[in-house]
Amino acid sequence: MDREPILEVRHLSKTFGTNPVLKDINFEINQQDVISIIGPSGSGKSTLLRCINLLETPTAGSILYRGRDITELGKDVYSYRAKVGMVFQSFNLFDNLTVMENCTLGQTRVLHRDREEAEEYALQILSRVGMAPYCNARPRQLSGGQKQRVAIARAMALDPEVILFDEPTSALDPELVGEVLDVMRDLAGQGMTMAVVTHEMTFARQVSNRVVFMDDGIIMEEGSPEEVFTDPQNERTREFLGRYLGR
Amino acid sequence: MSKFSQLLQDVLRLCSKYYPIYLSGMKNTLLLALIGTVLGCVIGFVCGVLNTIPFDPRDPFRKRALVKCVRGVIRAYVELFRGTPMVLQAVFIYYALPYFTDGAARFSSVWAASILVVSVNTGAYMTESVRGGIISVDPGQVEGAMAIGLTHVQAMMYVILPQAVRSILPQIGNNFIINLKDTSVMFMISFTDFFAAHRGVVGATYLYFPSAVIEMIGYLTMTLISSFLLRRMEQRLEGSSSFELVVADPLTLTSGVYRNPGSDELFRERSRDYTGKD
Numbered sequence: 108m109d110r111e112p113i114l115e116v117r118h119l120s121k122t123f124g125t126n127p128v129l130k131d132i133n134f135e136i137n138q139q140d141v142i143s144i145i146g147p148s149g150s151g152k153s154t155l156l157r158c159i160n161l162l163e164t165p166t167a168g169s170i171l172y173r174g175r176d177i178t179e180l181g182k183d184v185y186s187y188r189a190k191v192g193m194v195f196q197s198f199n200l201f202d203n204l205t206v207m208e209n210c211t212l213g214q215t216r217v218l219h220r221d222r223e224e225a226e227e228y229a230l231q232i233l234s235r236v237g238m239a240p241y242c243n244a245r246p247r248q249l250s251g252g253q254k255q256r257v258a259i260a261r262a263m264a265l266d267p268e269v270i271l272f273d274e275p276t277s278a279l280d281p282e283l284v285g286e287v288l289d290v291m292r293d294l295a296g297q298g299m300t301m302a303v304v305t306h307e308m309t310f311a312r313q314v315s316n317r318v319v320f321m322d323d324g325i326i327m328e329e330g331s332p333e334e335v336f337t338d339p340q341n342e343r344t345r346e347f348l349g350r351y352l353g354r
Numbered sequence: 355m356s357k358f359s360q361l362l363q364d365v366l367r368l369c370s371k372y373y374p375i376y377l378s379g380m381k382n383t384l385l386l387a388l389i390g391t392v393l394g395c396v397i398g399f400v401c402g403v404l405n406t407i408p409f410d411p412r413d414p415f416r417k418r419a420l421v422k423c424v425r426g427v428i429r430a431y432v433e434l435f436r437g438t439p440m441v442l443q444a445v446f447i448y449y450a451l452p453y454f455t456d457g458a459a460r461f462s463s464v465w466a467a468s469i470l471v472v473s474v475n476t477g478a479y480m481t482e483s484v485r486g487g488i489i490s491v492d493p494g495q496v497e498g499a500m501a502i503g504l505t506h507v508q509a510m511m512y513v514i515l516p517q518a519v520r521s522i523l524p525q526i527g528n529n530f531i532i533n534l535k536d537t538s539v540m541f542m543i544s545f546t547d548f549f550a551a552h553r554g555v556v557g558a559t560y561l562y563f564p565s566a567v568i569e570m571i572g573y574l575t576m577t578l579i580s581s582f583l584l585r586r587m588e589q590r591l592e593g594s595s596s597f598e599l600v601v602a603d604p605l606t607l608t609s610g611v612y613r614n615p616g617s618d619e620l621f622r623e624r625s626r627d628y629t630g631k632d
């Protein structure tokens with residue numbers, strides 16, 4: 108593994124009140140990684156992603172972005188967030204803006220691109236996710252799958268170095284899951300660095316190069332999809348996968 | 355019956371003789387209420403946004419102290435102006451200056467003093483309304499805005515407030531109507547509003563009741579028309595954002611726009627044809 112690390116998570120812990128949710132997490136995201144993070148509900152997967160994007164402040168430990176501790180970025184936190192895209196389970200598209208505006212807001216306000224350039228680029232990205240024809244629609248007029256594709260486009264429009272996905276397909280009707288996974292597969296194929304919290308084991312297995320299994324705030328197991336899926340070392344991993352894959 | 359016809363006569367007499375006084379009073383009342391409400395809204399929005407700046411225990415001490423300090427000041431401001439009668443606030447502001455400077459400085463115009471009092475008062479109420487409006491917006495919207503790197507103020511300006519306005523607008527209307535009526539206390543600092551017109555007229559004619567009837571009708575007319583217009587405005591706002599047709603580029607999409615693309619050939623084609631740009 109000689110690719111450059113983009114993010115290094117070192118001894119990260121997060122405690123809500125007295126409830127330790129992340130305990131001494133260590134892992135890194137390297138260039139072009141597609142990491143699937145799996146694990147039971149409440150194991151801290153979302154919290155991990157939210158700490159990486161500084162939507163939550165870590166209680167202890169550090170997260171290094173290209174060698175720099177992100178909790179000490181000061182004003183650079185805004186451009187950092189643009190570099191680390193986030194796609195939410197509940198889409199979180201801006202309801203008052205059109206699809207196009209959703210994809211240009213960050214470009215013009217955070218990256219200071221001028222409007223024309225931003226719109227042109229947004230259109231290019233929207234067509235990559237198959238949503239260009241809907242650029243004048245409002246989020247509420249879209250299906251869940253369409254919303255999520257726009258959310259992916261919104262993140263991509265900022266030319267992120269890595270995109271974090273938090274269960275991007277969990278809120279979707281089963282027949283809409285495919286279209287979002289297709290987009291993500293495309294992205295992975297084009298070398299986008301991604302960390303994906305998911306319950307889609309097929310996706311984890313086929314698309315990612317690394318699988319991280321979390322339980323109870325700890326990374327229990329980490330390895331290639333083959334290693335984790337066919338020969339899990341940890342008892343908890345085996346149990347969890349057994350439930351998912353029908354033992 | 356004869357009492358009523360006498361009342362009608364008195365009212366008509368007052369109207370025909372003193373209508374310029376009544377009308378200019380109404381004009382001043384409307385103007386003061388309007389300016390006070392607009393400025394009050396500006397104050398309310400600024401305070402509401404400042405009030406919702408997030409902070410975290412791990413933020414540097416300076417930032418935390420500053421944020422808490424700002425919240426404390428706003429809290430005190432809101433409580434002070436919500437908790438005292440506007441008439442007293444007017445008296446306080448208007449007479450404090452000459453008192454402290456032994457008459458050397460005073461408000462050069464009653465207008466300035468009245469506008470200050472009404473807007474600061476309205477601002478206190480609007481601060482709470484704006485805060486409520488902001489809180490009522492789905493927290494996911496804030497997270498989406500944070501996640502693309504917007505600052506708190508940018509998130510508020512472009513994402514949160516445009517959505518919060520929907521629930522804030524009725525409060526703005528409410529405040530305007532309250533201001534139409536409550537500016538009547540400004541006669542205390544000799545502001546010549548609609549109610550001051552009444553005091554002027556009865557001072558000369560002693561026709562207390564007929565003039566009060568005119569006042570009643572005048573105030574009701576102003577408030578009813580305002581609430582009608584405000585309702586229309588709210589409906590317009592609702593309507594314009596609740597159905598907006600998806601305009602598709604006819605060259606890229608020939609079939610209906612609302613079809614779910616689960617089976618959408620168009621999408622599959624596009625994602626396959628895409629040949630990598632990076």
Ligand SMILES: Nc1ncnc2c1ncn2[C@@H]1O[C@H](COP(=O)(O)OP(=O)(O)OP(=O)(O)O)[C@@H](O)[C@H]1O
Pocket residue numbers: 123126128146147148149150151152153154155
């Ligand atoms: N803001 C918060 N305040 C207090 N506790 C929280 C907060 N956010 C998360 N938690 C707790 O942290 C734990 C982990 O939550 P998290 O959302 O990270 O789990 P998850 O692995 O993403 O689960 P799921 O698969 O259900 O999404 C849960 O027990 C949750 O109750």
Ligand SMILES: [Mg+2]
Pocket residue numbers: 152153154273274
């Ligand atoms: Mg989660």
